[in-house]
Amino acid sequence: MLRLALKGALARRLRLALTAASIVIGVAFVSGTLVLTDTLNATFDNIFGDAAKGVSVVVRGQQAFAGSSENGPADERALVPEAMLQKVSHVPGVASASGVADGYAQLVYKGKAVVNGGAPNLGTAWVGDVPANPLHLVRGRAPVAADEVVIDEKSAAKFHIAVDGPVQVVVSGRTFAGKVVGIVRFGSNSALAGATVTAFAPATAQRLLLGTHDEWTTVQLSAQPGVSQETLQQRVRTSLSGEHLQVLTEKQYVQDQADNVKSQFKFFNVLLLVFAFISVFVAVFIIFNTFTVLVAQRTRELALLRALGASRRQMLSSVVLEAGIVGVVAGVTGLGLGVLVALGLRALISSLADGLETVALQVQMRTLIVGMLVAVLVTVTAAVVPAFRASRVPPVAAMRDDFVLPTASLRRRNRIGFALLIIGGVLLASGVRDGSALRIGLGALSMFRAVTALSPLLSRPIVGGVGRALPRFWGTPGRLARENALRNPRRTAATASALMIGVALTTTMSVMAASITTSANAAIDDSVGADFIITANNFAPVSDSVASAVASVPGVGAVTSFRFGSMKVGNSVKQVQGVTDDTVADTLRLKVASGDVRSIVPGSVLVSQDAADSHHWHVGSPVHVTFALTRAQTLTIAGIYEKNPIAGDYMIGLSTYDANFRNRLDVVVAVKAAESANLGEVRAGLARALKPTPSLQLRDQTEFKQDQKRQINQVLIFVLALLLLSLVIAWLGIVNTLALSVFERTREIGLLRAVGMATRQVRRMIRLEAVVIALFGALLGVLLGLGYGAALVQALHSQGVDTTSIPVLQLVGYLVIGVLAGITAAWWPARRASRLDVLQAIASE
Amino acid sequence: MTEAVKILDLPTSDAAARAEHVTKIYGEGGTRVVALDAVSAEFGRGKFTAIMGPSGSGKSTLMHCLAGLDSVSDGRVFLGDTDLTGLDDKALTNVRRDRVGFVFQSFNLVPTLTALENIRLPLDLAGRDPDPGWLDTVIDTIGLRDRLGHRPTELSGGQQQRVACARAMVSRPEVIFADEPTGNLDSRSSAELLAFLRRSVDQTGQTIVMVTHDPAAASYADRALFLADGRIVEELDNPTAERVLDLMKRLDVPTPTET
Numbered sequence A: 001m002l003r004l005a006l007k008g009a010l011a012r013r014l015r016l017a018l019t020a021a022s023i024v025i026g027v028a029f030v031s032g033t034l035v036l037t038d039t040l041n042a043t044f045d046n047i048f049g050d051a052a053k054g055v056s057v058v059v060r061g062q063q064a065f066a067g068s069s070e071n072g073p074a075d076e077r078a079l080v081p082e083a084m085l086q087k088v089s090h091v092p093g094v095a096s097a098s099g100v101a102d103g104y105a106q107l108v109y110k111g112k113a114v115v116n117g118g119a120p121n122l123g124t125a126w127v128g129d130v131p132a133n134p135l136h137l138v139r140g141r142a143p144v145a146a147d148e149v150v151i152d153e154k155s156a157a158k159f160h161i162a163v164d165g166p167v168q169v170v171v172s173g174r175t176f177a178g179k180v181v182g183i184v185r186f187g188s189n190s191a192l193a194g195a196t197v198t199a200f201a202p203a204t205a206q207r208l209l210l211g212t213h214d215e216w217t218t219v220q221l222s223a224q225p226g227v228s229q230e231t232l233q234q235r236v237r238t239s240l241s242g243e244h245l246q247v248l249t250e251k252q253y254v255q256d257q258a259d260n261v262k263s264q265f266k267f268f269n270v271l272l273l274v275f276a277f278i279s280v281f282v283a284v285f286i287i288f289n290t291f292t293v294l295v296a297q298r299t300r301e302l303a304l305l306r307a308l309g310a311s312r313r314q315m316l317s318s319v320v321l322e323a324g325i326v327g328v329v330a331g332v333t334g335l336g337l338g339v340l341v342a343l344g345l346r347a348l349i350s351s352l353a354d355g356l357e358t359v360a361l362q363v364q365m366r367t368l369i370v371g372m373l374v375a376v377l378v379t380v381t382a383a384v385v386p387a388f389r390a391s392r393v394p395p396v397a398a399m400r401d402d403f404v405l406p407t408a409s410l411r412r413r414n415r416i417g418f419a420l421l422i423i424g425g426v427l428l429a430s431g432v433r434d435g436s437a438l439r440i441g442l443g444a445l446s447m448f449r450a451v452t453a454l455s456p457l458l459s460r461p462i463v464g465g466v467g468r469a470l471p472r473f474w475g476t477p478g479r480l481a482r483e484n485a486l487r488n489p490r491r492t493a494a495t496a497s498a499l500m501i502g503v504a505l506t507t508t509m510s511v512m513a514a515s516i517t518t519s520a521n522a523a524i525d526d527s528v529g530a531d532f533i534i535t536a537n538n539f540a541p542v543s544d545s546v547a548s549a550v551a552s553v554p555g556v557g558a559v560t561s562f563r564f565g566s567m568k569v570g571n572s573v574k575q576v577q578g579v580t581d582d583t584v585a586d587t588l589r590l591k592v593a594s595g596d597v598r599s600i601v602p603g604s605v606l607v608s609q610d611a612a613d614s615h616h617w618h619v620g621s622p623v624h625v626t627f628a629l630t631r632a633q634t635l636t637i638a639g640i641y642e643k644n645p646i647a648g649d650y651m652i653g654l655s656t657y658d659a660n661f662r663n664r665l666d667v668v669v670a671v672k673a674a675e676s677a678n679l680g681e682v683r684a685g686l687a688r689a690l691k692p693t694p695s696l697q698l699r700d701q702t703e704f705k706q707d708q709k710r711q712i713n714q715v716l717i718f719v720l721a722l723l724l725l726s727l728v729i730a731w732l733g734i735v736n737t738l739a740l741s742v743f744e745r746t747r748e749i750g751l752l753r754a755v756g757m758a759t760r761q762v763r764r765m766i767r768l769e770a771v772v773i774a775l776f777g778a779l780l781g782v783l784l785g786l787g788y789g790a791a792l793v794q795a796l797h798s799q800g801v802d803t804t805s806i807p808v809l810q811l812v813g814y815l816v817i818g819v820l821a822g823i824t825a826a827w828w829p830a831r832r833a834s835r836l837d838v839l840q841a842i843a844s845e
Numbered sequence B: 001m002t003e004a005v006k007i008l009d010l011p012t013s014d015a016a017a018r019a020e021h022v023t024k025i026y027g028e029g030g031t032r033v034v035a036l037d038a039v040s041a042e043f044g045r046g047k048f049t050a051i052m053g054p055s056g057s058g059k060s061t062l063m064h065c066l067a068g069l070d071s072v073s074d075g076r077v078f079l080g081d082t083d084l085t086g087l088d089d090k091a092l093t094n095v096r097r098d099r100v101g102f103v104f105q106s107f108n109l110v111p112t113l114t115a116l117e118n119i120r121l122p123l124d125l126a127g128r129d130p131d132p133g134w135l136d137t138v139i140d141t142i143g144l145r146d147r148l149g150h151r152p153t154e155l156s157g158g159q160q161q162r163v164a165c166a167r168a169m170v171s172r173p174e175v176i177f178a179d180e181p182t183g184n185l186d187s188r189s190s191a192e193l194l195a196f197l198r199r200s201v202d203q204t205g206q207t208i209v210m211v212t213h214d215p216a217a218a219s220y221a222d223r224a225l226f227l228a229d230g231r232i233v234e235e236l237d238n239p240t241a242e243r244v245l246d247l248m249k250r251l252d253v254p255t256p257t258e259t
């Protein structure tokens, strides 16, 4: 039996290879993502391991809760006093203790900001000749005086900065002139995940980066030989008992730091996996289709085997085995391709985060197992129903020319389809109303199943309708093409369904992107009162010196800094914005529901109507919150504003923000010109004021809107690129189905040729059939996608997406792409059909 | 069970296969066709029987019913002492695999397997090793030892049919059923194949039931049954081509032209 399956697979290798190709792409995607994830994780473990080399124990401040990095700076902790450093340095077993001072430092050289994409600009202290120092001098000397710095090798090379080079350094609150006295390398690597590094003498670092002279970000301890990390941790804990400090071993610390960064990549990885599984899902249709056709074509062969004594079980297992073989081949190929995919993605990430030198690709056992499992399980699962059908072939079929495999009745299928459609619709509607992602997902899925189930039914009117034009333009080949597409509605439907998935998702994304853009523009129009908006690339942090520099430009009326952070309200972590106490009403158009928003006095908070409603708050209500740094606090509601997508739910004054956060960096600086000022002059003045901080972008409202749109489109393009893969798979499916149909109709095509059909007409007939099927799939996809898109936009209503906008041109484009997919997919099968030898074709069994 | 059957089926015959009042009806209402109408017949052990009759007379249907390929509407079918009419699919599968062999008019071989693999197929399906002596004998009788590695498409029609016969014999079945095995062959290949079938009856005692409408083919048989409209209308022992032709004329059967 194994031999039979192997031989069968070998004989049908071309058809099976095409089938395998559809799942290969999915497997490559899945395994590539896993390899990339593992590689990045190993890289970060490596980097943070490097950073903490020679360190045994780390002492740092505590945190009430871990904020989310999406809300703003997540690592809000109290500093470690110098006295504690002195204390722990006397703990037995400590070889050396050093204070670390980390913070924001942006280097400016010859009027250019030394940046590396969106990577952090790190300032730190040169801790000296202790094993815990991760920096090694490669040129020059260590910084001693207050204006001396050492910088990282990568930045020095990229911006051609030499030792003795004069630089400007922008730190929190000020910009000062300094001098490069040395070039350093970080750990064994030359870069810290692409971050630029500027190191100062310890006291300078404390003063510039932390704004203090007797505290540290962390204290790092190196153990004497023979003292384990855990032992030292215990001793240090004992000596610091009663202090609000956290004592971690180097292992724990590295783990914590790496996890922080990894969690930021997690979203990206999950996104890739989602699209990988969409590809796999599409492949299921194609595999199912191919095996169904193969079984139908082999009816007589299968019946012969049954007549010779093969049992049902043997028939079932022979088809399943064949699928298994395809799965194994596809799995191996897919894993190989996956490594290439990972290489490509790694290159992409490296170019986005220049200088992120990853470790060698990590191909773990888990990846191999998952890849193989996906390939084999998916192929076998998709082939089970066709295999079951194969086992029902009665032996007499071997002797009858006209035997047709019985299939489940279309009526039942239609009934199930309609039921699913209703269930899906109800789920989707209720999910949208309650904002339940689960119900939306389930609803979308069952609607999707409904449409696939109903597509044979739909194929008659739609394919027939679309096809009506064919005879008019292309005569008999057109007529035959239409009939061929209608001849086996299930096959047409299954082929079209594969394409439908990709097109539906593409349409959904396009509708969402268009709606988000429209809504965002409207939101900016409605809620931004500022004339100019200042941000860094990718919303990287901006020194607070910028706001004060800008405020003194002539003609500037109001300047608002926007800072972000996490705040616990009840048990949930919320985002809170810190805004300049008395200007937010000038730069944001807040619609006041009650209270006063013009001036936010210390200890007070502005909340949105939504937040107030859900907590039953009024002006004057106390709001009990927790900050990571300062723990439980009570704020008083000063004002309530109507929903405003830019303001979010909670706003506090900068004075309150600064009292509860260590972060002093702004994300956005908004500027409102004075009533009488000339906007052009103000802009020129602002540009001059921003000269010392060249990485910043100054935009007016229109430019800001365009920029938002560009960013949304970038995401859209990225997502569409991922969806393109599922379209490629669907395209392969069309090729495969057509090739199988051509093979099946060998005699018929031979007959047509014998009665005078030209090869050109044969090709046209096949091509038109493909176009009709593809157009059918694309049409269903666009319709379904429109539905999904509208539903999702509705669901995002509370997030400020309040207008549904349909990108008609894009959607027409997708239909055109469908037609092109049909034409190109038909090329090879059509060629084959037109090259059939007429006599042989007629004589063939 | 077998005992009970024996008691029921008095007198115990020496038949390898037997039909008792077998009726086969296809379709319903307007499309209803009575393909077999209460047919009773016995096929002797070690005998070569030809089933003859005009096209559509029910020859193939009778053979399918006898071989357990198709179910009967009424009556009973025995293979040796086994009543096939009461068997489920699993048991019928075993019967087909172990106790009968088939040769069809066309589409006899699995195109993806070599000649030898095709011959061994029933054994492979059963998961049994062939009796090497017997396999050799079978291969030698068909005389295709040098073509065993070839695919069906690389063999002539006569050769393919001989491979099919070898496959039918390899599991030493009680009965070989052949449905117009020479239908697609030229007269020379036909003669070779029929001589081969005759030899296997004479030399190894094989029981063969063959459907044909060719009087020359029937002349190789020990006995010929004539079917018309689903009924057995005549029998001939030791038929010759002339006697068969005479009978066919008498029965008003259009005599076949060369196919």
Ligand SMILES: Nc1ncnc2c1ncn2[C@@H]1O[C@H](COP(=O)(O)OP(=O)(O)O)[C@@H](O)[C@H]1O
Pocket: B026, B027, B033, B034, B035, B053, B054, B055, B056, B057, B058, B059, B060, B061, B062
């Ligand atoms: N599967 C079937 N469905 C309906 N009628 C059938 C079927 N198979 C055979 N018949 C009919 O039964 C009769 C006998 O057919 P068959 O046994 O094939 O005849 P023969 O082999 O003698 O030419 C014919 O009338 C034929 O049309």
Ligand SMILES: [Mg+2]
Pocket: B059, B060, B061
């Ligand atoms: Mg017949």
